[in-house]
Amino acid sequence: MSGPLLSRRTLVVGGALLVGAGLREAALPGAARAAGAAGLPGSLARHPRIDAWIRIGPDGGVTVLTGKSELGQGLRTALIQVAAEELGLAPETLALVTSDTALTPDEGYTAGSHSMQDSATAIRHAAAAARAALAEAAGRRLGLDPAGLSVRGGAVLAPDGRRLPVRDLVAEAALAVAAPAEAPLRDPAAYAVVGRALPRVDIPAKVAGGPAFIQDFRAPGMVHARVVRPPRAGARLADLDAASVAARPGVIRVHRDGDFLAVVAAREYDAVTAMRALAGAARWEGGARLPDPATLFDALAELPAERTLIHEAGADAPAPAGRTVRARYRRHYQMHASIGPSCAVAEFDGTHLTVRSHAQGMFPLRQAIAEMLGLAEARVRCIHHEGSGCYGHNGADDAAADAALLARALPGRPVRVQHTREQEHLWEPYGAAMLTDVSATLDAGGRIAAWDYTVRSPTHLTRPPRAGQLLPARSLAQPFAAPPPKALPQPEGGGDRNAIPLYRLPKARVTHDFVTAMPLRVSALRSLGAYMNVFSIESFLDELAEAAGADPVAFRLAHLDDARARAVVEEAAGRFGWGRALPRGRGAGFAFARYKNLAAYCALAVEVEVARESGRVRLVRAHAAVDAGQVINPHGIRDQIEGGVIQAMSWTLYEAVRFDADGLRSRDWSTYPIARFPDVPDRLDVHLLDRPGAPFLGAGEVAQGPTAAAIANAVRQAAGVRLRELPLRPEHVKAALGA
Amino acid sequence: MREAQHADDAMISLTVNGRSHRVEAAPETPLLYVLRDDLGLDGAKFGCGLGQCGACTVVVDGRAVLSCLTPVAVLEGRAVTTVEGLGSPEAPGPLQAAFIAENAAQCGYCIAGMVMRAHALLSANPHPDEAEIRAAMALNLCRCGTHMRILAAIRRAAARRIAGAAP
Numbered sequence: 001m002s003g004p005l006l007s008r009r010t011l012v013v014g015g016a017l018l019v020g021a022g023l024r025e026a027a028l029p030g031a032a033r034a035a036g037a038a039g040l041p042g043s044l045a046r047h048p049r050i051d052a053w054i055r056i057g058p059d060g061g062v063t064v065l066t067g068k069s070e071l072g073q074g075l076r077t078a079l080i081q082v083a084a085e086e087l088g089l090a091p092e093t094l095a096l097v098t099s100d101t102a103l104t105p106d107e108g109y110t111a112g113s114h115s116m117q118d119s120a121t122a123i124r125h126a127a128a129a130a131r132a133a134l135a136e137a138a139g140r141r142l143g144l145d146p147a148g149l150s151v152r153g154g155a156v157l158a159p160d161g162r163r164l165p166v167r168d169l170v171a172e173a174a175l176a177v178a179a180p181a182e183a184p185l186r187d188p189a190a191y192a193v194v195g196r197a198l199p200r201v202d203i204p205a206k207v208a209g210g211p212a213f214i215q216d217f218r219a220p221g222m223v224h225a226r227v228v229r230p231p232r233a234g235a236r237l238a239d240l241d242a243a244s245v246a247a248r249p250g251v252i253r254v255h256r257d258g259d260f261l262a263v264v265a266a267r268e269y270d271a272v273t274a275m276r277a278l279a280g281a282a283r284w285e286g287g288a289r290l291p292d293p294a295t296l297f298d299a300l301a302e303l304p305a306e307r308t309l310i311h312e313a314g315a316d317a318p319a320p321a322g323r324t325v326r327a328r329y330r331r332h333y334q335m336h337a338s339i340g341p342s343c344a345v346a347e348f349d350g351t352h353l354t355v356r357s358h359a360q361g362m363f364p365l366r367q368a369i370a371e372m373l374g375l376a377e378a379r380v381r382c383i384h385h386e387g388s389g390c391y392g393h394n395g396a397d398d399a400a401a402d403a404a405l406l407a408r409a410l411p412g413r414p415v416r417v418q419h420t421r422e423q424e425h426l427w428e429p430y431g432a433a434m435l436t437d438v439s440a441t442l443d444a445g446g447r448i449a450a451w452d453y454t455v456r457s458p459t460h461l462t463r464p465p466r467a468g469q470l471l472p473a474r475s476l477a478q479p480f481a482a483p484p485p486k487a488l489p490q491p492e493g494g495g496d497r498n499a500i501p502l503y504r505l506p507k508a509r510v511t512h513d514f515v516t517a518m519p520l521r522v523s524a525l526r527s528l529g530a531y532m533n534v535f536s537i538e539s540f541l542d543e544l545a546e547a548a549g550a551d552p553v554a555f556r557l558a559h560l561d562d563a564r565a566r567a568v569v570e571e572a573a574g575r576f577g578w579g580r581a582l583p584r585g586r587g588a589g590f591a592f593a594r595y596k597n598l599a600a601y602c603a604l605a606v607e608v609e610v611a612r613e614s615g616r617v618r619l620v621r622a623h624a625a626v627d628a629g630q631v632i633n634p635h636g637i638r639d640q641i642e643g644g645v646i647q648a649m650s651w652t653l654y655e656a657v658r659f660d661a662d663g664l665r666s667r668d669w670s671t672y673p674i675a676r677f678p679d680v681p682d683r684l685d686v687h688l689l690d691r692p693g694a695p696f697l698g699a700g701e702v703a704q705g706p707t708a709a710a711i712a713n714a715v716r717q718a719a720g721v722r723l724r725e726l727p728l729r730p731e732h733v734k735a736a737l738g739a
Numbered sequence: 740m741r742e743a744q745h746a747d748d749a750m751i752s753l754t755v756n757g758r759s760h761r762v763e764a765a766p767e768t769p770l771l772y773v774l775r776d777d778l779g780l781d782g783a784k785f786g787c788g789l790g791q792c793g794a795c796t797v798v799v800d801g802r803a804v805l806s807c808l809t810p811v812a813v814l815e816g817r818a819v820t821t822v823e824g825l826g827s828p829e830a831p832g833p834l835q836a837a838f839i840a841e842n843a844a845q846c847g848y849c850i851a852g853m854v855m856r857a858h859a860l861l862s863a864n865p866h867p868d869e870a871e872i873r874a875a876m877a878l879n880l881c882r883c884g885t886h887m888r889i890l891a892a893i894r895r896a897a898a899r900r901i902a903g904a905a906p
Contacts, residue, residue, distance in 0.1 A: 072846025072883055199839060204828040206847030207835045207854055209782030209821065216781040249745050269765070269772040272788075339786050339794055339882045340848040389846030389883045421787035635842050639888065643845050646884030669791040669880065677876040680886040 113698025358387025534705020
């Protein structure tokens with residue numbers, strides 16, 4: 001923030017809104033400071049041109065572009081707010097185009113709580129640069145110093161009252177250039193749109209039946225397809241009576257390519273009934289045997305793994321004397337379990353393929369589909385449409401691949417593929433089963449002197465861009481093999497995400513055992529390994545506090561140096577009323593994490609009730625304190641945290657994928673129960689610690705881990721039992737209670 | 740073309756959102772497909788096809804019904820209401836407005852079903868207490884964890900009814 005240019009522009013380009021702002025150098029945005037040090041900020045580094053992000057039409061209409069997608073997290077609203085703020089425009093006047101390989105920048109996946117950090121940061125700077133370019137153009141026109149002009153309401157305003165509409169400046173404003181490293185950002189102290197609880201722009205259509213989802217997309221001549229998957233992974237299609245199904249009324253085609261099987265009909269319900277007939281007409285052989293669930297964790301402990309030491313501190317210090325505590329934690333396979341099964345629409349015109357999908361990454365999907373079909377990437381366009389919430393890598397990419405294969409077989413006809421509930425449950429890639437082992441030594445003062453932690457996990461990333469990562473591509477007559485799974489490197493990590501505690505640990509080792517085998521198909525589920533690592537670390541912190549005879553919150557604070565971490569811990573504890581006595585059968589629990597140790601901070605205090613007869617645990621109330629940096633939309637963050645707490649509560653109390661050696665058994669909502677309305681807490685309060693001017697920190701996944709640990713810690717207090725396996729099953733509670 | 744192929748299709752009269760329709764469909768066709776594909780009413784969603792999640796909930800003669808399981812033939816002479824019958828994105832009805840005011844959707848895939856189940860509840864019981872709301876909504880699943888917002892929206896709509904009914 002050294003440049004006088006920036007402060008001058010910040011003062012004058014913003015015009016009347018920013019009178020006096022230039023006097024507050026110290027309050028200037030941290031993001032801009034970071035930009036000056038590290039080149040262009042956020043995704044601008046990959047796509048530096050202003051018009052990659054902001055385009056102005058001949059009519060002066062502004063379109064904002066993002067390579068990220070709306071997944072139900074409120075992304076559209078937040079990005080519009082950021083652009084509107086910098087452009088001095090009313091939010092409702094902006095158009096927003098989300099991930100589309102023909103139109104938008106390539107920002108990879110919409111994942112990892114990166115959208116605000118990457119895309120909103122890029123849009124903020126590009127919009128500020130666009131505003132400056134408009135002022136420059138107007139300055140030339142009016143013969144005035146652009147520094148004296150302001151941009152507001154779709155026009156550039158001069159101090160003498162002259163006004164030039166943006167549409168008159170479009171041809172002259174230099175937007176087809178790289179954004180400057182230090183864009184003239186508005187002063188956060190003067191924000192009028194960012195930081196406001198602007199209502200979500202997409203909700204009216206969703207509550208009133210407007211077209212909102214890929215499932216609602218229609219094209220002239222569109223036909224309906226259903227796929228038939230094998231009874232278990234790896235089974236081969238031994239025999240098929242295709243003719244009986246092809247002869248059914250309304251059936252356009254029975255499509256078989258190797259073991260990939262589908263039926264296409266003009267009308268949707270005909271496709272549904274034909275799919276059932278086709279399933280009955282197919283005979284499958286073989287397939288992979290699954291591990292015995294009774295010995296799942298013993299087997300996981302024995303699977304081959306690649307070992308990486310991801311953190312070491314005080315290696316040369318001698319092993320401290322003192323009391324050593326050890327624990328092992330376990331997590332079962334869990335699923336995304338989207339409410340709407342995956343869907344896609346594809347059309348092939350003989351040369352070009354268009355795929356409409358709710359997958360998280362249109363550019364990686366394009367690459368994978370192009371490889372699968374042997375088409376040049378330039379001949380494949382992938383366009384994101386909203387689907388049901390995905391919470392990671394669910395069946396969306398596979399549905400897109402199904403649709404692409406069928407569209408190629410039926411040129412000129414848009415093909416809509418809709419998966420069934422069973423297919424979504426049985427074939428989505430799950431969140432991995434995991435094991436952690438931790439030991440720590442307490443010194444005489446009750447502080448942690450040494451820490452040793454190992455997380456053992458299969459991969460958390462089997463997404464495209466490779467064709468072999470698309471389920472149907474593995475079944476074709478010319479199949480694509482699944483690529484060997486890879487670990488995600490630190491600092492973000494995969495299975496080892498959040499495996500390194502943020503606490504002060506003088507002597508510490510953290511090891512990642514990356515299990516290369518994958519008995520069940522797994523991939524990214526909201527927060528990846530962080531859910532399990534934070535559960536383990538934060539449960540163990542309580543075990544150590546108990547061993548030290550310390551209060552859990554005080555014990556955490558005694559090991560936390562980060563001021564923002566301390567602030568959320570104190571806020572959550574204070575709002576909850578930590579330390580107050582609770583009725584019999586109830587207990588309080590606490591947990592904290594900073595997502596990936598580099599995104600948002602979250603501390604959570606909860607109260608649970610344990611029914612001694614049934615062992616059932618109920619979350620009674622929760623207070624979350626969150627620091628996500630500069631808040632763009634407080635309700636957006638609140639809703640992500642509320643949703644994260646309730647979803648993670650459901651994972652933690654109810655969810656484990658059922659299977660036996662012969663196959664998967666969680667095929668619907670009765671065999672994979674999730675939380676329902678009577679299960680959700682009486683109260684759930686989210687407290688935001690806003691940091692005006694600080695960089696945006698992703699908050700979409702930060703609540704997952706703390707929720708699991710806070711509940712387990714509260715169960716310990718309520719019922720006197722320490723549960724170290726996720727989910728916290730009632731039978732384990734009951735057994736531990738000796739009921 | 741498709742008529743010729745469907746010997747078992749029948750003409751079925753339906754009243755949806757106060758309008759009469761005649762559709763040609765096999766009698767066992769679930770109402771959901773007729774609403775979405777024949778009448779272009781996309782509010783009701785396919786979630787499971789098993790009657791387990793509530794995404795397809797509509798109201799028939801005042802009661803919440805799962806359209807994914809209800810054969811269209813049994814609806815002759817009965818009044819079907821879908822979320823489109825309560826208002827539009829531009830002019831939402833009071834219950835829909837309450838959902839908008841409370842940000843009561845994340846992905847929103849379950850929301851039309853939530854609105855319709857809440858509509859049936861408030862029609863039968865204009866002043867439900869919290870336990871009654873939760874019990875009535877128990878069949879409808881939300882995966883984003885929007886439950887607290889949805890409950891707030893239903894309370895808001897109920898309170899508005901009380902306020903509206905006051906002299």
